[in-house]
Amino acid sequence: MVTAKFDLDDKEEKYWFKKPESHVFKAKRGLNKEIVSEISWMKDEPEWMTKFRLKALDIFLKKPMPTWGGDTSGIDFNNIYYYIKPSDSGSRSWDDVPQDIKNTFDKLGIPEAEKKFLAGAGAQYESESVYHNLKEEWEKKGVIFCDMDTALREHSDIVKEYFSTIVPPADNKFAALNSAVWSGGSFVYVPEGVNVDIPLQAYFRINAENMGQFERTLIIIEPGAYAHYVEGCTAPIYATDSLHTAVVEVIVKKDARFRYTTIQNWSPNVYNLVTKRAVAYENAKMEWVDGNLGSKLTMKYPSVYMMGRGANAEILSLAFAGKGMHQDAGGKVVHGASDTSSTIISKSISQYGGQSSYRGLLKVYKGAKNVKSQVRCDALLLDEESRSDTYPYMEIDEDKVSIGHEASVxxxxxxxxxxxxSRGLTEAQASAMIVSGFIEPIVKELPMEYAVEMNRLIQLQMEGSVG
Amino acid sequence: MTNNINIKEGLEVDSQSEDNRNNSLVIKNLKVSIDDKIILNDINLNIKKGEVHALMGPNGSGKSTLSCTLMGHPQYKVESGTAMFNGKDILQMPTNERACMGLFMGFQYPVSIPGVSMANFLRMAVNSINGKNNPEKKPMPIAKFHKLLKEKMAILKMDSSFTSRYLNDGFSGGEKKKAEILQMAMLEPHMAILDETDSGLDIDALRFVADGVNSLIGPNLGVLIITHYKRILNYIKPQFVHVLYKGRIVVSGGPELSQLLEDQGYEEIIKNNE
Known part of the structure; x- marks a missing residue:
C-alpha cells in the first residue's frame, strides 16, 4: 500500500503542518482546510496540487447546492470521511457486510475472492496477475495506465498539463468537492498512433484504489490513437459512506477514437454525483457508454465538447431505477465546430416506485455549420407507482443544422x-425478456462479460429477488 | 338446400371417455364475456388428435374470443363451461402452463418484441416448455438448439437470416405469419389453434403458410383453423367444419360445408339453420 511508507517527521517539516499525532493516521469526518491539506500531505503531493485542492475547497464552500435534478438535501457534508487510507478501507470484516448484498453476490455468481473485495472486506483479487501481464504489453507501446495518485508521482508533467483543464473546480459544486478531496481514480495516456485493442479495465485492478468515493480520472488519447476503457461491474458496490463524487476528464485528439464504458450498481444509500466530460478534436470520435443501477440518487450527464471539424460524439445511457431510487441521467453534446455530429441514446427503466429522468443538452455554437445530432430517449415503466420525466434542453445558435429528437414512454x-x-414463458420470464429487449441497443455495446451479467442482473431485479 | 349437411347441435361427448385424454380438446357448454357482455354462448367442440377442424364465421361472431379464451387471455372471462385438454380443464390455468401442456395458438396479430432475437426467444420458449414438463432435464445446449432450428427452417423453406431478426419487429404481414408457423414447428404442440392465420396474406404467402401447416399435421397433432374465408381451406383440408354466428356454433359438418358457405354466403346458411 503506497501510503504505508510515510516518514512523518519529514512531511511535517516540509508542509509546515502541526497537528496532534492521533489525527495523522486516523480518518476524521467533516471538511475544512486542515483536512484538505492533510489529505494532500499524506499523499506526498507537489505543492501545486495542495494549492489546487485548497482553492477548490473555497469554491465548494461558496457554491450553492444545485436547485435542479434530484433531491440532494439528505447529504450531510460534515458527516463524511473524505479520506480513508487503502489499508483502512480494506479492513472491514466480511461479517459486517449486509446479508442482502451477500445474497446478490451469490445470485450473480461472483467468485469468493472478488466478493470480499467488492464489499471492501478483502484486498487481494486473483486476476491481478492477468493485469500485470497486460501492463507489460501496454508499457512496451508507451501506454500509461495506473491510478491517479501514482500518475501524479510518476508522470507529474503530463498530469499537470491536463489536470482540471476539462472540468475546472468552478464547474459545479460537486466538481469542486472532488477537486478538493480527490483520491484514486485512473490515469490513461495513449501515445500518438497507438491502438490499444484490449480494453483497459479498471476491473482488473479493483484493489488499486480506483473505487474510492472521490476518484479522479484523467485520460489523454494522442492523435490517431485508439483505446477503450471499462470500469465497474454489475455487482452492487457496498459503501458505508453515502457520497460518491467523481470527476472524469477525457481528451481525444485529432483522428483519435476513445470509448469509456461504465457499469455501476451502487448500494441504495449512495448519492452518486459524477461529472464526466470529454473534448474531441478534429475528426476525433468519443463514445460514452454509461450504465447506472442502484444508488439513492444518481446525477450524471456524460458530455462531449466537439472542438474540431468533423468530430463525432456518441452517448449511450442506461438507467435502472428501483425502489427508493432516482436516476437523473442523460448526456450533453456541445458542437463547437463545423461538420460535427452526435448521437444520444438513453434508455431508462423504472420499477417499484423508482424515478428516472432523462436530462440532456444539445448546444450548437454560432459558426458551427453542418451540424447533425440525433437524440432518442425511451423510458419503460414496469408499474403504476414508478415515474419517468424528460428534460431535453437545446441551445441552437446556427441555422444550418440537422436535429432529430424522439422520446417515448x-x-x-x-x-x-x-x-x-402463450409460448411457455412465465410472467416473470416474459417481463424480463421484454426488458432485456428494451435495453438491447445499449447492452450489445458492452463487453461480453458485462452484457451477460447485465441481463442476469435485470432478471434478478425483475424477479424482485434483489433490493 | 341444406339436406346434405349433417347438422350436429353440439357434439355430445362423455367427459370420462378415452377421447378426453390423449391430447384431445373437449369444449363443453363454454360461455365467455368481455366487460360483462356475453360473446360466446354454449360452445361445444371435440377435437381429437390427428383431426383438422375449421371454425368459420363472419366478423364479430366470436372467433378470436374462442381462441384467446382457450389460450387464457386475461381480458376474457369464462362464465361457465369447461375445456378439457388431455383430461384436464385448462380454463383456470395460467397461459404458460397451457402452452407447456402442448396447446399452441397462432396469432392473428403477432406482437413485436423489439431487441429480442427470434433465436433467443425460441430457445427460451423451447427450454421453458421442456423444463416444465421434465424438471430434471437440462436446457438444450445452444449448438443442439441451432441444429434443430436449422432443420425446421429447412423444412419450412425459410431464410436463415430470419432468426437473427428481432421478434416480429418490422416484419411484414406475411413474415409475421411465417414466424408463427416456425414457432409452431419448434414447440411441437399437440393442439394448434390458428387464429385467422390467412388474414392479410397474398397468395404466395398463403401457400407458404399452408404448406408449413400441412408439413406439421400428423397423427399427433389436432388443429383448429379459425377463418373468415374459405381460401385457406383450399390448401389445408379440414375433416370438420363449424360455423360460428353470434357466439354460437350454428352448424357443423364435413368439408363440403365450407364450399356451401362460399357459394351461398353466411346469411343464407345461417338463416337455413336457425
Whole structure:
C-alpha cells in the first residue's frame, strides 16, 4: 500500500503542518482546510496540487447546492470521511457486510475472492496477475495506465498539463468537492498512433484504489490513437459512506477514437454525483457508454465538447431505477465546430416506485455549420407507482443544422405478456425478456462479460429477488 | 338446400371417455364475456388428435374470443363451461402452463418484441416448455438448439437470416405469419389453434403458410383453423367444419360445408339453420 511508507517527521517539516499525532493516521469526518491539506500531505503531493485542492475547497464552500435534478438535501457534508487510507478501507470484516448484498453476490455468481473485495472486506483479487501481464504489453507501446495518485508521482508533467483543464473546480459544486478531496481514480495516456485493442479495465485492478468515493480520472488519447476503457461491474458496490463524487476528464485528439464504458450498481444509500466530460478534436470520435443501477440518487450527464471539424460524439445511457431510487441521467453534446455530429441514446427503466429522468443538452455554437445530432430517449415503466420525466434542453445558435429528437414512454403491455406466455414463458420470464429487449441497443455495446451479467442482473431485479 | 349437411347441435361427448385424454380438446357448454357482455354462448367442440377442424364465421361472431379464451387471455372471462385438454380443464390455468401442456395458438396479430432475437426467444420458449414438463432435464445446449432450428427452417423453406431478426419487429404481414408457423414447428404442440392465420396474406404467402401447416399435421397433432374465408381451406383440408354466428356454433359438418358457405354466403346458411 503506497501510503504505508510515510516518514512523518519529514512531511511535517516540509508542509509546515502541526497537528496532534492521533489525527495523522486516523480518518476524521467533516471538511475544512486542515483536512484538505492533510489529505494532500499524506499523499506526498507537489505543492501545486495542495494549492489546487485548497482553492477548490473555497469554491465548494461558496457554491450553492444545485436547485435542479434530484433531491440532494439528505447529504450531510460534515458527516463524511473524505479520506480513508487503502489499508483502512480494506479492513472491514466480511461479517459486517449486509446479508442482502451477500445474497446478490451469490445470485450473480461472483467468485469468493472478488466478493470480499467488492464489499471492501478483502484486498487481494486473483486476476491481478492477468493485469500485470497486460501492463507489460501496454508499457512496451508507451501506454500509461495506473491510478491517479501514482500518475501524479510518476508522470507529474503530463498530469499537470491536463489536470482540471476539462472540468475546472468552478464547474459545479460537486466538481469542486472532488477537486478538493480527490483520491484514486485512473490515469490513461495513449501515445500518438497507438491502438490499444484490449480494453483497459479498471476491473482488473479493483484493489488499486480506483473505487474510492472521490476518484479522479484523467485520460489523454494522442492523435490517431485508439483505446477503450471499462470500469465497474454489475455487482452492487457496498459503501458505508453515502457520497460518491467523481470527476472524469477525457481528451481525444485529432483522428483519435476513445470509448469509456461504465457499469455501476451502487448500494441504495449512495448519492452518486459524477461529472464526466470529454473534448474531441478534429475528426476525433468519443463514445460514452454509461450504465447506472442502484444508488439513492444518481446525477450524471456524460458530455462531449466537439472542438474540431468533423468530430463525432456518441452517448449511450442506461438507467435502472428501483425502489427508493432516482436516476437523473442523460448526456450533453456541445458542437463547437463545423461538420460535427452526435448521437444520444438513453434508455431508462423504472420499477417499484423508482424515478428516472432523462436530462440532456444539445448546444450548437454560432459558426458551427453542418451540424447533425440525433437524440432518442425511451423510458419503460414496469408499474403504476414508478415515474419517468424528460428534460431535453437545446441551445441552437446556427441555422444550418440537422436535429432529430424522439422520446417515448412505454409500459409492458398485456398483449406482449400474453404473447410470450402463450409460448411457455412465465410472467416473470416474459417481463424480463421484454426488458432485456428494451435495453438491447445499449447492452450489445458492452463487453461480453458485462452484457451477460447485465441481463442476469435485470432478471434478478425483475424477479424482485434483489433490493 | 341444406339436406346434405349433417347438422350436429353440439357434439355430445362423455367427459370420462378415452377421447378426453390423449391430447384431445373437449369444449363443453363454454360461455365467455368481455366487460360483462356475453360473446360466446354454449360452445361445444371435440377435437381429437390427428383431426383438422375449421371454425368459420363472419366478423364479430366470436372467433378470436374462442381462441384467446382457450389460450387464457386475461381480458376474457369464462362464465361457465369447461375445456378439457388431455383430461384436464385448462380454463383456470395460467397461459404458460397451457402452452407447456402442448396447446399452441397462432396469432392473428403477432406482437413485436423489439431487441429480442427470434433465436433467443425460441430457445427460451423451447427450454421453458421442456423444463416444465421434465424438471430434471437440462436446457438444450445452444449448438443442439441451432441444429434443430436449422432443420425446421429447412423444412419450412425459410431464410436463415430470419432468426437473427428481432421478434416480429418490422416484419411484414406475411413474415409475421411465417414466424408463427416456425414457432409452431419448434414447440411441437399437440393442439394448434390458428387464429385467422390467412388474414392479410397474398397468395404466395398463403401457400407458404399452408404448406408449413400441412408439413406439421400428423397423427399427433389436432388443429383448429379459425377463418373468415374459405381460401385457406383450399390448401389445408379440414375433416370438420363449424360455423360460428353470434357466439354460437350454428352448424357443423364435413368439408363440403365450407364450399356451401362460399357459394351461398353466411346469411343464407345461417338463416337455413336457425
Amino acid at each position: 412505454s409500459k409492458i403491455g398485456d398483449e406482449q405478456l400474453f404473447y410470450l406466455m
